[in-house]
Amino acid sequence: MMYLKRLLLFLFVVIADAALFAQVKLPALVADNMVLQQNAKVNLWGWASPNEKITIRLGWTNLPVAITADAKGNWKTAVDTPLAGEKPYDITINASNTIVLKNVLIGEVWLCSGQSNMFFPVGREDKTWKTGVKNYEEEVKNASYPNIRLFTVGLNASPIPLEEVTGSWKMCTPESIQTFSAVAYFFGRELYQKLQVPIGLISTSWGGTKAEAWTAQNVLEEDVAFLPILQEDAKNEKLYQEKLETYYLNLTNERIASAENALKGQLKKPKKELNKTSYVLYNAMLHPLVNYTIKGAIWYQGESNSGKAYLYRTLFPAMVRSWRAEWNEGNFPFYYVQITPHKGQNAEIREAQLISLKTIPNSGMVVTTDIGDAQNIHPIDKQTVGYRLALIARAKTYGENKLVYSGPIFNHMKIKKQKVQLFFDYTESGLKKNGEVLKEFEIAGNDQVFYPADAKIEGKTIVVSASKVKEPVAVRFAWKAVPEPNLFNNDNLPASPFRTDDWEIRTDRK
Template identity: 70%
Template sequence: MIYLKKLPLLFIILGLKITAIAQVKLPALVGDNMVLQQNSKVNLWGWASPNEKIKIQLGWQNNPVEITANPDGTWKTAVNTPQGSEKPFDVSIEASNKIILKNILIGEVWICSGQSNMYFPVGKEDGTWKTGVKNYEQEIQNANFPSIRLFTVLTKASQKPLDDVTGSWKQCSPSSIKTFSAVAYFFGRDLYQNLKVPIGLISSSWGGTKAEAWTSQTVLEENPDFLPILEQDAKNEKLFQEKLEIYYADLQKERIANNNDISKSQLKRPKKEENKTSYVLYNAMLHPLINYTMKGVIWYQGESNAESAFLYRTLFPAMIKNWRSDWDQGDFPFYFVQIAPHKGQNPDIREAQLMASKSVSNTGMAVTTDVGNATNIHPIDKQTVGYRLALIARSKTYNESNLAYSGPLYNHMKIKKGKIQLFFDDVENGFKKSNEDLKEFEISGNDQIFYPAQAKIDGKTIVVSSSKVKNPVAVRFAWKAVPEPNLFNAENLPASPFRTDDWPTENQKK
């Protein structure tokens, strides 16, 4: 009888467990306040009991969507979205339980990723950032755009691909914008003001990180070019383990010397910089996003790859191809920032980025030679950076007519009577006129010794010469860590640094 009395309780407990298991669950990205990509088939996904029936009611259509969870408990479906508008919708997802997602908007969605200059927030963060962006107090006060929605992915590293992130969608307001990516916000704000549709911005970035951390393990392991990266990871791991062994050995010595009392020990356990290891950020901060249907990506990174800039020529395009393959949305727009002047950088990394902009389809590059800071790797003028990225998107993605989005880009040269004539793209309306002489041009003969050069505007070309080089063969422009060039097109967009030669540089020789 005792056992019979316990049976109903047992059934109740089992019933609760079954109900808990059967409940439909959603990833962090699929939540209140989200923006779904307009005029598209967008993914909704999550978890449920194996083979469970799920009904989805979309606020913009009458007929529900009915699906069945997979045998492993996962589910995903693609639903049609209408034209973007600021009308909010609800979405209900029902199985054994019911989830109602509120205040959903339809518009344009962009992934915003990279290292610290993308992570850099609009406002100050105590202990992390000494300053906010330029005029940050005014920018925060004016950041009242409820149709711009913000999602910040919590920083995390993982050796294995994850299925979810930590974060939530927030409406853009003075309180929510303080800690959000400044470049992403200024980019999104410009799009919103010009496109007149809601904008969803997903910020997934982490300071000090390399491109290989944002690239999948498979891509890195299958390309022999990237073997040095994986070898360096192995060396770093070995060095960390050696430091760890020394730490524990010293700690044991202290324990013995102090009768097991180590409460006053001054020893510090070695800290492993997990975010600098290959593929760990791809696994934790990118892989969980790939189901989310979006329009494109903006990217601000490269500082941490400067010392291996020659390898970045291959790595960066491989990373872009990796992301495009995983999202399975074709060659979606991928717009990025060329590294700003700083004493710790080099011209080779800017060249690698310039090469990517020319060789990888549907990309665009925002040049920042005029908004850098020689002593601060985090320049505070993020407004200009976001604006220039938005110019690219508005022209190339949203087909805004007669909109210049790029500064002069070197195309080819001709040698004429002891001078070199340079030809450029993106100078349809010519160069910006200035009373100053053009700066940062150098010229060389076959001896590969470069001398400061005179440079003059000749129509839509630049003619470069020097009395010290009678038979010139090559020109370099802004080819240094901290250039201060003054070459702009008529639309006031700066020219990218470049060189006409392909001689091995000091960085490349390393």
């Protein structure tokens, strides 16, 4: 692997140097139709000849910005943006050539990432997705929001950090929304309708991928907890290293001949072999985005890490830290989805995500136990997911302080003889059950054997008991791969699965 990295780095330097004397170029993200974060310092950047002088004129101010490219031709500057508005602007960049960026809006920018449930598109143009979202024909027909802008990062993987992605900004139309992330769109649509400001959505996701693929290399290598992940990668590396070396050597002449492609840094391993390997998606699909100022991020992933759910408790927060460190915008909002019930999943990964609420600052979690599909790991109700993510953003990011954005979250319990009383957060409006009796509660004594429990709502608490458990010590709720719980708060948001014990579970040992 080290040989391949050195070869890649050498090739990149050689052909990038050859491209430095070209005209001023911009990354794919800095383009027509983009949305820039309002009332912020945002970066504009690109490449030019060494030491080339560049003048930037911003449509919202009469003051030009003058900068000079460095000795390698790289340039970057931070500019102030105004408050959001529907008025489009032009940005003119003058150097040896002139580039005019048109139809630029100022608003709110969100990064949207994860695996297939984030990638899942609104429509069904792609034959891979047989259904589209719920009511997809109606959703597509009504998706005319010219002030919502969409950018989908092209699939790519790399063993070294890249500087560019493929993709383009598009206005939200029935045509463009067909293949765009459904969760991201419904999240953005809700924000647009409530905030009435332009919304920019950057979708960077890939089905079947693990969190470690989206985490920076140094973060994985500096924590001994992640050694098993790197060891597993090393084993897999041996299986295809020879094939990869041949692949890269065959690309050498083509890459040297094409300064354009070199500048974009698209030196790829075969995608199918790489997309589950550590840090390669971070390198190719996140690192190139870090100059772009964002408001926050939404995330829908976890299915591919369920086999090592205990490790996910550490890995997931580490991944978020690595993003925040790269963007250097502080603890920007990070809101995510707890995975939905499915026969191939387990309760432990949902617990890891629940625990992460406390270990990831400025975070929020959407519970989806009421909208899953036991037979389909890609449930089609993406509208509810996007809406609930937007609820969190509206409350925590945009100041709707009285808005309830979470269902009941277990806080603590009290043992009262043969009964256990459970206390929750986010129950100010009270608790309710959808159905005649509360389901999915279990109770156990010191023998660690769980029995179905009778559960009753008492005020803003739940009281559980079972005739077979005389001295209860632990309670579990919705603790299975496909639970069917029916506990909600009166704001119609479902309670998260939980357990009160810390007994060893099967993913502890993996």
